[in-house]
Amino acid sequence: DRVLFFVDPDWKRIVYSREHNGTYEAIDGYKGDDNVTFERPVAIDVNEDGELFVLDAEAQAVYKLQYNPSTHKIISTPQSKIINSQYLDNPSDISYSNRGTYDILNDDYIVVTDLNKKSLMLFNYYGTLLNEFHQYQGIAISEPKRVEIIDHSNFLTLNFIDGQRIVHGWRSEERRVGKECRSRWSPYH
Numbered sequence: 001d002r003v004l005f006f007v008d009p010d011w012k013r014i015v016y017s018r019e020h021n022g023t024y025e026a027i028d029g030y031k032g033d034d035n036v037t038f039e040r041p042v043a044i045d046v047n048e049d050g051e052l053f054v055l056d057a058e059a060q061a062v063y064k065l066q067y068n069p070s071t072h073k074i075i076s077t078p079q080s081k082i083i084n085s086q087y088l089d090n091p092s093d094i095s096y097s098n099r100g101t102y103d104i105l106n107d108d109y110i111v112v113t114d115l116n117k118k119s120l121m122l123f124n125y126y127g128t129l130l131n132e133f134h135q136y137q138g139i140a141i142s143e144p145k146r147v148e149i150i151d152h153s154n155f156l157t158l159n160f161i162d163g164q165r166i167v168h169g170w171r172s173e174e175r176r177v178g179k180e181c182r183s184r185w186s187p188y189h
Contacts, residue, residue, distance in 0.1 A: 003067065005052060007041040014044065014054065014065075018072060028072065035076040036063050045096040053110060055094040060085035062094060062112065062127065082127030083112065090116035097149035097156060111158060113144035120144055120160060136167055 002019040013031040017024045032038050039058035046052050050067040052074065062083035066075045093113045108125035118141050122131045134141055143163035150157045159168050 001069070003050075003069070005044050005046055005067075007044050007054065009040045009042055009057075012038040012041065014038075014041065014052070014074060016067070016074070028074075030065075030074040033076055035078050035080050036065070042092060043094045045094050047096055047098055047108070053094055053096050055091050055112060057091050060088040060091065062088075062091075062110065062123075064127075083110070083123060087121060087123075087129055088112065089114055092144065093146045095147045095149045097151055099151060099156065109149060109156070111147050111149055113147045113160065115143060115145070118142055118144065120147060120158070136162070 003016055005016045008015050013029045015029045017026050038056055041054050042057045043055040052065040054063045061081050063080045064082045091112050091114050095111045097109045099107050110123040112121045120133045123129055141162050145161045147160040
């Protein structure tokens with residue numbers, strides 16, 4: 001079975017559906033609970049463990065939630081908010097990458113675009129800010145709308161939409177130090 005998740009900013013919820021025998025069935029909507037209250041969720045990404053990373057533009061927050069495939073419910077904790085308004089002003093999109101290592105969370109990335117800050121922010125799995133980018137190839141980022149991290153066998157590329165400009169192939173250059181990975185980002189042609 002596969003599950004499809006998407007956000008509904010007007011109804012302030014996550015809507016999800018499960019594929020069963022080739023047909024998608026409506027399951028449920030998640031509007032939040034005692035730990036999470038959505039104000040305007042605008043983007044979502046999910047990892048292989050069923051963890052949902054939900055970007056709420058109005059709350060200026062990223063929430064990490066858990067999907068339970070046995071009960072088909074979304075679960076939150078008091079620690080679900082992993083990124084807050086200290087970093088976000090008017091966020092517009094989120095992308096998650098496990099970097100091809102399913103069992104090592106320390107090398108996972110979350111990238112968030114922010115329209116007011118005119119930047120792309122790179123966080124680790126736990127919500128710690130690693131870097132903030134305000135320009136690409138010497139050109140200022142002006143209206144970052146969408147972002148996607150693409151995993152390759154030994155590097156990542158960061159692709160995004162900036163206003164009317166589509167930026168392809170911002171490449172990470174990886175350096176492994178023990179179990180830790182250190183990266184720097186540069187244009188890739």
